[in-house]
Amino acid sequence: MTATIADTIYQTLSQQIITGDLIAGEKLRQDHIARAFETSHVPVREALLRLEAHGLAISEPRKGMRVTALDPAEVREVIEMRVALETLALQHSVQNMTPAALKAADQARMACDEADNMPQWEARNRIFHRAILTPCRLPRLLHTIDDLHIASARHLFAHWRPKWVQRIDTDHAAIIQALKSKDVSAATSILVRHIRRAS
Incomplete structure (x- = not known):
């Protein structure tokens, strides 16, 4: 199965969170991520939702998506x-x-x-x-x-x-x-x- 751009974004961000390169509380800005991967906001949103589903990110009202803290x-x-x-x-x-x-x-x-x-x-x-x-x-x-x-x-x-x-x-x-x-x-x-x- 061919990896999509959303897969690539998810894999990259999840690895950065797992290894601590992206720290707890760090904001995951859709526009910055879209520019980094030279893509639209749609696959970025999909990747961020997958991060949230795996407990690696959390969506906060009026604050956007952030890296979750280790509990x-x-x-x-x-x-x-x-x-x-x-x-x-x-x-x-x-x-x-x-x-x-x-x-x-x-x-x-x-x-x-x-x-x-x-x-x-x-x-x-x-x-x-x-x-x-x-x-x-x-x-x-x-x-x-x-x-x-x-x-x-x-x-x-x-x-x-x-x-x-x-x-x-x-x-x-x-x-x-x-x-x-x-x-x-x-x-x-x-x-x-x-x-x-x-x-």
Whole structure:
């Protein structure tokens, strides 16, 4: 599927918000964004509405659209939702995991370990989680999990970026081993520990 200009604007702005390049409270001016992307206001409005739907921006009366603040209560909620929904998806994934899907997940794990910086690592980390969960074949569940990853990524950048160092993720490796053994209990318990550790 070809990306639209609204997709491009959304992806660019969401990444800037997630990484902290656009800070909480910063105004998202339609005219400035339209000029930057050399487009009309229509795709800009669409992109801003998507940012709002994902909790990255908020529309305020007479003030326009602004970047939302990080809310500690929301972070805790996101972690709990990820624990519940990702373990549900993983339980179904284990049953449907093909050798090709397992190989793709392992390649995603290795790519994550080889990341040179935090933005690269965070993007690859999302790809790894998506790879182990996609075989569940539950598209609505996966879509909700994708949204939760966007929310938790912003928290990760805010709290872990100053401390980030390149490392081997032993949890990712342990999840892959559990998937190879089709050990649902081990895979889900490691995943729960892994998600909670990020908080």
